[in-house]
Amino acid sequence: IAVPYTGLILSTRESAALRKKAFHIGISQASAGSRTTTGGYGKDKEQPQFKVQDERNLEQVIQDVVKDGFLPSFCTACYRKGRTGEAFMELSKPGQIHKFCRANGLLTFAEYMQDFLTNGLRKKGEETIKFYLNKIEDKALRQKTKERLAEIYKGKRDLYF
Known part of the structure; x- marks a missing residue:
């Protein structure tokens, strides 16, 4: 089954290795350097909403x-x-x-x-x-x-x- 013209975006929840593979199969958007704490860009990392796998x-x-x-x-x-x-x-x-x-x-x-x-x-x-x-x-x-x-x-x- 396929869903044409659907944009898929990789979050930092996925590992760097998985994200690399995904680019090679056609995924074209990814987040980078993400913070997952509410208001996290203004604070140090603390109690994230989810674990970041790709911390680059x-x-x-x-x-x-x-x-x-x-x-x-x-x-x-x-x-x-x-x-x-x-x-x-x-x-x-x-x-x-x-x-x-x-x-x-x-x-x-x-x-x-x-x-x-x-x-x-x-x-x-x-x-x-x-x-x-x-x-x-x-x-x-x-x-x-x-x-x-x-x-x-x-x-x-x-x-x-």
Whole structure:
């Protein structure tokens, strides 16, 4: 049995090993660096609602995602552009949403790298951006994405399609 077009999101309840396997079978969203205590982001860890199995911080999760050949994305463009519900499905069913996802993923990952990256992931991250940029088949969209990446590297933020 299958449930097409159902988004599945991994929580930090699952182990890092299970989460890695899940990415390889197509799960595309995961939380990272989660706190499970009510109000937990403002406090130290105490009495969580559930046990966290994957205690890696966001940067560690990003490192592993990139190392496994995936493009990390922090995209919220569909929500912000009103591409939700039926409007999202109209693009998703024929496979059209994919072109937005890759371009927006590149832009958000570039922003993350510029603003938050603290370790030696930069070289691998740049290789990942170059690899996925070249996978954008629509030449006009690829060029526009290159232009927006250049703007991000100059300090502009919150760019999306």
